Amino acid sequence: MKYNDIDFNGKTILITGGAGFIGSNLAFYFQENFPQSSIVVFDKFRSEEKFSNGNLKSFGHYKNLIGFHGDVICGDLNSKEDIKALEAYDFDYIFHEAAISDTRVYDQEIIMQTNVNSFYDILEMARRMNAVLVYASSAATYGSLPSPQTVGKEHPENPYGFSKYAMDQIAYRYMNIYPDMTIVGLKYFNVYGAREFFKDKTASTVIQFGHQILSGKAPRLFEGSDKIVRDFVYIKDVIQANIKACAPKKNGVYNVGTSKPRSFQDIADILQKELGTDYGTEYFPNPFTGYQMHTQADISTSKEYLGYTPEWELEAGIKEYIDEIKTLYKTEVAHG
């Protein structure tokens, strides 16, 4: 599937965070659609180290890259030396996905160091190499502002959201100082789809509910989940946005969602339909205060300046994803 006329064959492409969910999908997208492109994945991969919330410090997993033929560099965004190793290449495109992606890490120092300090290095590398830079921002920059969430009206409410907000401010400054550079930030909403499993508890509820149902249990949802809605966006729409971001009408930061928010109850119900079960739902009280009850991306500027048009309804995305959910249950959960 090609989303525009750009020919990435013969181009050298860096994907930071390429062993993670979105990054590995980008790597395979280029490998499959542009076999003559040179793809370089840079990722810290996982170690045994955990944050105080019990989650791993980085989620990159080799299994996301089985079948990938490009270069793989294990490196840390926090190491100047590791980033320097990338100078051996001359990148045409940089997709910067690497980050602490866990929204519930509250150690501000490590989040700011990893997500923000390294961004200066990535921007400088893009400038020196004259590379197009597309980087991952986040809907977390909006905090709990009411829908629709609109670029330019942010109010982050956790260190992760602030780190992405700070990246956007730095990117805006670069866009002003270096108008000849191509720089686009993408504020992803709730992404789901293939290769998210190794994000463990931070993976989307689509796979988490899917695996609860496959274990023979009713999916466990917060009370009132029919009224808690999010802008869930399928990985293929995220790929589309990244490709279109390589030829923007205007540099900027853009929302990537569907603008059609759906409830957590919808997800559970669609999954049960796809899996042919009728277990009902188990409800429990929502333990979080200040929980975001409604997100809906305003994608008007993404349409206008990127030509981005979401193509995947929740039903269609889950239908396409369901076989992978079943396979992962067999290979990683039931016998994991």
Ligand SMILES: NC(=O)c1ccc[n+]([C@@H]2O[C@H](COP(=O)([O-])OP(=O)(O)OC[C@H]3O[C@@H](n4cnc5c(N)ncnc54)[C@H](O)[C@@H]3O)[C@@H](O)[C@H]2O)c1
């Ligand atoms: N998935 C979503 O719903 C979503 C929503 C908004 C924003 N984002 C952003 O999109 C990007 C990709 O997210 P994802 O869902 O693929 O998450 P992910 O955790 O699967 O991918 C991030 C990758 O970065 C790597 N990484 C972490 N720390 C690193 C470091 N210090 N040096 C090098 N690599 C490091 C991890 O190993 C991992 O492979 C992230 O920047 C994330 O913040 C994702």
